Amino acid sequence: MITALNIRPTRVLIVVIICVVLFTIGGVLRLDKESRYSDVYNYYLKHATDQYQPGTLDTYGYSIEPQNVKFKFINPKNKRGTPQQIVEQNNKVYEELVKQQIHEPKDSDLSGIRPPTESEMPNYDRADAVIIALVRNSELTKIAKTIKKFEKSFNSKFQYPYMFINDEPFSERFKTRMDKLIPGPKEFVTLPPELWNKPDSIDVQKQTKNMNVFHELDIAYAKKESYHNMCRFYSGGIFKLPELQKYRYYWRIEPDVQFNTEIDYDVFKYLQTTGKVYGFTVNLYDIEKSIETLWPETLKFLNKGDNYKYVDPNGSFQWLLENQQHPEKNKVTGGYSTCHFWSNFEIADMDFFRGEAYTEWFNHLDSTGNFYYERWGDAPVHSVGLGLFAPKDKIHWFRDIGYFHDPYGNCPNTSTTKICTVGAFSRWKHLEDQNCMTSWIQYSMEDPSLIY
Numbered sequence: 452m453i454t455a456l457n458i459r460p461t462r463v464l465i466v467v468i469i470c471v472v473l474f475t476i477g478g479v480l481r482l483d484k485e486s487r488y489s490d491v492y493n494y495y496l497k498h499a500t501d502q503y504q505p506g507t508l509d510t511y512g513y514s515i516e517p518q519n520v521k522f523k524f525i526n527p528k529n530k531r532g533t534p535q536q537i538v539e540q541n542n543k544v545y546e547e548l549v550k551q552q553i554h555e556p557k558d559s560d561l562s563g564i565r566p567p568t569e570s571e572m573p574n575y576d577r578a579d580a581v582i583i584a585l586v587r588n589s590e591l592t593k594i595a596k597t598i599k600k601f602e603k604s605f606n607s608k609f610q611y612p613y614m615f616i617n618d619e620p621f622s623e624r625f626k627t628r629m630d631k632l633i634p635g636p637k638e639f640v641t642l643p644p645e646l647w648n649k650p651d652s653i654d655v656q657k658q659t660k661n662m663n664v665f666h667e668l669d670i671a672y673a674k675k676e677s678y679h680n681m682c683r684f685y686s687g688g689i690f691k692l693p694e695l696q697k698y699r700y701y702w703r704i705e706p707d708v709q710f711n712t713e714i715d716y717d718v719f720k721y722l723q724t725t726g727k728v729y730g731f732t733v734n735l736y737d738i739e740k741s742i743e744t745l746w747p748e749t750l751k752f753l754n755k756g757d758n759y760k761y762v763d764p765n766g767s768f769q770w771l772l773e774n775q776q777h778p779e780k781n782k783v784t785g786g787y788s789t790c791h792f793w794s795n796f797e798i799a800d801m802d803f804f805r806g807e808a809y810t811e812w813f814n815h816l817d818s819t820g821n822f823y824y825e826r827w828g829d830a831p832v833h834s835v836g837l838g839l840f841a842p843k844d845k846i847h848w849f850r851d852i853g854y855f856h857d858p859y860g861n862c863p864n865t866s867t868t869k870i871c872t873v874g875a876f877s878r879w880k881h882l883e884d885q886n887c888m889t890s891w892i893q894y895s896m897e898d899p900s901l902i903y
């Protein structure tokens with residue numbers, strides 16, 4: 452009190468002036484910072500996000516700024532242990548969850564999307580959807596096996612159309628057999644060469660040299676050009692297929708797979724009403740060498756121009772970056788866990804894959820030629836795209852669909868599960884370490900009790 456009374460007016464004035472100056476400088480700096488980040492702010496305002504703050508790399512594991520897009524694994528669950536211990540911990544979490552009895556999704560009202568009765572069937576108002584299978588004539592027996600199971604489990608109840616796709620014309624034998632198996636509509640499509648064949652820009656010498664290197668490394672299908680064509684086609688070309696333009700959703704099936712549960716609601720309408728863009732059943736690691744530059748090329752793309760804007764702040768980043776179960780993989784891939792949705796089963800909204808983010812990114816990937824110089828699979832490509840450009844709550848694990856493609860599957864505890872062993876990820880114990888599901892469950896999945 453006494454000292455305050457002693458303050459002379461000139462000192463007060465000086466203090467006030469200093470305050471005003473500091474305040475002004477602070478304001479200018481703040482404005483400067485705001486304008487630096489303004490388009491970032493606008494982007495996130497537009498997307499109504501409440502999470503993003505500049506400089507969140509260490510806290511949240513991502514930084515999304517113009518020409519400064521970075522991701523970092525932050526070990527959100529604070530897990531500790533050797534890779535082997537992590538495998539064991541993760542498998543425990545997975546098995547515990549999958550062995551719990553589950554029913555149907557409860558984040559959507561299924562009563563309006565039940566199978567039509569026989570008399571309603573002719574007028575059933577289907578979603579804008581199709582069942583697709585890329586398949587060779589020589590795989591007739593195997594695709595027939597798939598279709599029998601698929602019809603029993605799902606499609607006889609809804610009769611969605613099929614589209615069979617091939618790089619060669621389908622044989623009469625193939626078509627006749629499908630006619631006998633499938634009561635509903637079907638289409639047989641021969642691919643235009645420009646959607647299947649390798650582009651002229653591929654350096655054949657480099658391709659041959661790399662194929663041999665990959666073959667020496669024992670990478671499956673390394674020397675099979677058609678396999679590379681298939682992966683590139685499923686990664687991007689398929690979304691441009693003229694015959695598919697009339698559809699929005701597809702369910703992809705493959706020769707020789709099993710469906711082990713009864714599906715009694717229209718999964719396409721489920722996706723549509725929930726706004727989800729992708730559904731999967733199996734989630735696993737990949738051969739790191741086959742996608743050595745996929746992640747670095749992706750970061751290169753994201754850091755070009757204003758491409759940062761494509762990244763969804765609610766993406767599945769930690770799942771993409773997990774590095775505890777197979778740290779050796781992240782070292783080869785420059786950070787990508789190699790976790791991916793197994794694309795031999797997918798139920799997808801093509802609007803996502805036809806959208807600007809995915810399309811621009813795919814075009815960049817394609818321009819590298821690495822679908823041929825490496826052996827990029829369509830599964831990791833779809834998955835990295837989804838992990839970056841779709842919010843994680845729009846990606847759905849169809850826990851209730853029993854599915855098996857040798858040697859992995861999804862075998863839930865439902866009242867209709869048949870043949871598979873509940874909770875088993877693989878029919879081989881030694882392949883358990885290939886399971887990525889726990890990363891998904893812990894880092895990306897919605898609260899499981901809300902969905903099933």
Ligand SMILES: Nc1nc2c(ncn2[C@@H]2O[C@H](COP(=O)(O)OP(=O)(O)O)[C@@H](O)[C@H]2O)c(=O)[nH]1
Nearest residue numbers: 585586587590616617618677678681705706795
């Ligand atoms: N028409 C056609 N389909 C192919 C070709 N290569 C692979 N496919 C299909 O692409 C899908 C994936 O191939 P697949 O051999 O099952 O590969 P994997 O599951 O990775 O071992 C399957 O539906 C195959 O029928 C091909 O050269 N021509």
Ligand SMILES: *[C@@H]1O[C@H](CO)[C@@H](O)[C@H](O)[C@H]1NC(C)=O
Nearest residue numbers: 498499500501502765842844
């Ligand atoms: C991101 O996810 C959180 C939690 O699920 C949610 O509250 C938020 O609204 C989401 N943001 C966007 C942009 O969807």
Ligand SMILES: *[C@@H]1O[C@H](CO)[C@@H](O)[C@H](O)[C@H]1NC(C)=O
Nearest residue numbers: 550551552553864865873874
């Ligand atoms: C499936 O769930 C039921 C009910 O919770 C449980 O009793 C049963 O043991 C589970 N089955 C398996 C194989 O875990």
Ligand SMILES: [Mg+2]
Nearest residue numbers: 705706795856
């Ligand atoms: Mg297959």
